[in-house]
Amino acid sequence: MSSGITEARAFAPASVGNIGVGFDLLGHSIDGPRDVATVRRIDAPEVRIAAIRGEVEGVAGIPLEAARNTAGQALMALRAALDLPFGLELELDKGIPLGSGLGGSAASCVAALVAANALLDTPLSREALYAFALDGEAVASGSRHGDNVAPMLLGGVVLATASRMVALEAPDWLHAVVVHPDQMLETRRARAVLAEPYPLSQVVAHSACLALFLTGLQRGDAALIGEGLKDLLVEPRRAPLIPGFAQVKRAAMDHGALGASISGAGPSVFAWFASKAAAEAAAVSMRTAFAEAGFGSRAYVSPVRGPRAEVLA
Amino acid sequence: MSSGITEARAFAPASVGNIGVGFDLLGHSIDGPRDVATVRRIDAPEVRIAAIRGEVEGVAGIPLEAARNTAGQALMALRAALDLPFGLELELDKGIPLGSGLGGSAASCVAALVAANALLDTPLSREALYAFALDGEAVASGSRHGDNVAPMLLGGVVLATASRMVALEAPDWLHAVVVHPDQMLETRRARAVLAEPYPLSQVVAHSACLALFLTGLQRGDAALIGEGLKDLLVEPRRAPLIPGFAQVKRAAMDHGALGASISGAGPSVFAWFASKAAAEAAAVSMRTAFAEAGFGSRAYVSPVRGPRAEVLA
Known part of the structure; x- marks a missing residue:
């Protein structure tokens, strides 16, 4: 060994x-x-x-x-x-x-x-x-x-x-924007708002999105991905904890995002696009939206098929 | 027109x-x-x-x-x-x-x-x-x-x-058994037991199953289908309304079912198998299990890729 x-x-x-x-x-x-x-x-x-x-x-x-x-x-x-x-x-x-x-x-x-x-x-x-x-x-x-x-x-x-x-599987044209604002969100608080249980109708609507998303991803079908890329469970409860979220999401959607939501427990916001050019254009507007809410931010544009961890020479 | x-x-x-x-x-x-x-x-x-x-x-x-x-x-x-x-x-x-x-x-x-x-x-x-x-x-x-x-x-x-x-997509070797017992289950009662909301942990576990199931179906991967073909939400609440369910499900699983659960609102029970032969063998045992619980039944064996509605000549 x-x-x-x-x-x-x-x-x-x-x-x-x-x-x-x-x-x-x-x-x-x-x-x-x-x-x-x-x-x-x-x-x-x-x-x-x-x-x-x-x-x-x-x-x-x-x-x-x-x-x-x-x-x-x-x-x-x-x-x-x-x-x-x-x-x-x-x-x-x-x-x-x-x-x-x-x-x-x-x-x-x-x-x-x-x-x-x-x-x-x-x-x-x-x-x-x-x-x-x-x-x-x-x-x-x-x-x-x-x-x-x-x-x-x-x-x-x-x-x-x-x-x-x-x-x-994920098509290589899929690109993500991730914008990280200068604000703190306590993970404990982000988890606490999820405790209340979920009615079956919401679980079914969520399951429909998940199924459309996975099918779209596998088929490389942007329309299906966009239909499915919605967070009906967690985002409605967590978004109020992230000042500016609604405006940043709207900026992404206005730039043709397939979907946009909270990255992990937040406060970063991500959005998916059907091309790198669309992602780069949206990144500017998403940062502007955070700035208008009073927050500086950094934006990253990346293929959704991102890298894996590797040993460095 | x-x-x-x-x-x-x-x-x-x-x-x-x-x-x-x-x-x-x-x-x-x-x-x-x-x-x-x-x-x-x-x-x-x-x-x-x-x-x-x-x-x-x-x-x-x-x-x-x-x-x-x-x-x-x-x-x-x-x-x-x-x-x-x-x-x-x-x-x-x-x-x-x-x-x-x-x-x-x-x-x-x-x-x-x-x-x-x-x-x-x-x-x-x-x-x-x-x-x-x-x-x-x-x-x-x-x-x-x-x-x-x-x-x-x-x-x-x-x-x-x-x-x-x-x-x-669904592979052509997938076969279903559906067993319909001589018992009535009021749809209203079958729906009523689902009203209580679901904790997030259960929703996540359910979503994992759904994702594994869909990925397995698309890849024609029996192991993945089997990992995913579980009803963690509805079956635990409805199964007690179907006398004999647990035994019939066990009979299916003992015959190598990829999964088994309630068909629609019940009381029929279905199970999926990786071959027609396995399905046919299981169907006999599933009917026996219902019989031992006191119910006559009919069993149907069908490819999962069943027919669609058509005009008759």
């Missing part, structure tokens, strides 16, 4: 969790901000975090204690499952803004796992890494949902259940 | 509504019992029902008043929308047991529409008939759900939303 390599670096991309219609189930990676993890073998039989760096706000507040850190917990789970005879030391370079809804904690977790995997004599498959990534994600969010870690592991659009990932 | 033909007959097949994981949204037709409608042009500017016949129990109780009859209402909607200069007289030959969960009222409605359509100079597409079929179905069930009428109109497995039908 020991390879010649004693240190490896890997990146993981940001992602759009939920994709509106797939709460806790669907996500896609984006070609935008990324986290980088450096993992090295150490003699001490433990996982330790040597440093967490980055330009993004709040980095100083991320726990260095491995068991309380999403990436640390993932490496502990990997090390225990494989009964590794060596320890792992981790350094994180955060590039994904914290609390943005872009899967920052998931990316740290996946980058660390992919780097650590490169130190193994017999690296595991991405599928095998998934369970450890869920272990890590649970530290950050309190639940084992894979809609961020799965697209980071496989790239593109992924269906993530509690036990497995299914990479989904 | 008047063709040379003055009388036409058409059949519509029975169907499995909901398919477990697609409440009010997914259904498939079966090659089994069917309803036949005869429609003729009359001078009187009205829709009237001349006769309702059939070997099935309860036929005498079906309303002959067009506005209160699912097929009558569908023809009234068609006639009004097209501003037809002639009336329509309808005779129904019921072959699908009433209150069985096999889409009997939907089949009368679709058979009548397909027959009436043949009397038009420019027959409508199946897609255009859908809205009228929903109008008819609403008379029977009080809601515009298309999971029975849509597969009857298009054949095979169909995704039916309030506004459109999407025919779905």
Whole structure:
């Protein structure tokens, strides 16, 4: 179980969790901000975090204690499952803004796992890494949902259940805009508004959207994707927590978006378009809408078939 | 708007509504019992029902008043929308047991529409008939759900939303068993138990099943279909209303069913299998299980890609 390599670096991309219609189930990676993890073998039989760096706000507040850190917990789970005879030391370079809804904690977790995997004599498959990534994600969010870690592991659009990932087809002309405003949304608050149960009629309407969306994605049918890309369950409850959301969404739809909703737990807003040009034009208007609501923002334009995490040379 | 033909007959097949994981949204037709409608042009500017016949129990109780009859209402909607200069007289030959969960009222409605359509100079597409079929179905069930009428109109497995039908791919080796026991289940009671709202965790688990099911169906992947073909929402609430259900489902699963659940509002039970041989073997055991619970039954084995309604020569 020991390879010649004693240190490896890997990146993981940001992602759009939920994709509106797939709460806790669907996500896609984006070609935008990324986290980088450096993992090295150490003699001490433990996982330790040597440093967490980055330009993004709040980095100083991320726990260095491995068991309380999403990436640390993932490496502990990997090390225990494989009964590794060596320890792992981790350094994180955060590039994904914290609390943005872009899967920052998931990316740290996946980058660390992919780097650590490169130190193994017999690296595991991405599928095998998934369970450890869920272990890590649970530290950050309190639940084992894979809609961020799965697209980071496989790239593109992924269906993530509690036990497995299914990479989904997606046409290459599909492009996403993700706009991250300078505002904070407490994840706890974002979860709390979802507690009230849902009437069957809403569940059926939601299921119809999900079925249209998946069928459209598989057929590369923009009209079907657009019919389905609606969040009838979560967005109505969370949108009031994001000042400017309605205007930003309207700006996207006015630019021909197939759909637009909240990325992950927010406050980032994403929208899908049938071409890169449409996405780029919309990104400007979406940022303007946030500015008019009083918020600076950053926008990312990416193919929906975004990259997967990879080892860096 | 008047063709040379003055009388036409058409059949519509029975169907499995909901398919477990697609409440009010997914259904498939079966090659089994069917309803036949005869429609003729009359001078009187009205829709009237001349006769309702059939070997099935309860036929005498079906309303002959067009506005209160699912097929009558569908023809009234068609006639009004097209501003037809002639009336329509309808005779129904019921072959699908009433209150069985096999889409009997939907089949009368679709058979009548397909027959009436043949009397038009420019027959409508199946897609255009859908809205009228929903109008008819609403008379029977009080809601515009298309999971029975849509597969009857298009054949095979169909995704039916309030506004459109999407025919779905399905591998030809997929076979269904549908067992109809000699017991009555009041639709009103079957609907009443669904009223209590659903927690988000259950909605997410249900959505995961739906996504796996649709992806499996599209890929012809029996394992994925099996993972997804579960009814986590409705079956737990309705199954207690169907004596013998648990044993019949177990009999199906013991014979390698990909999944088994309630057909439509019940009391019929359906199961899907990866081959016709497996379905035929299971059908015997499923009937035995109902017999042991004290109920006689009929079993139908059909390709999941069942027939669509057609005009009869």
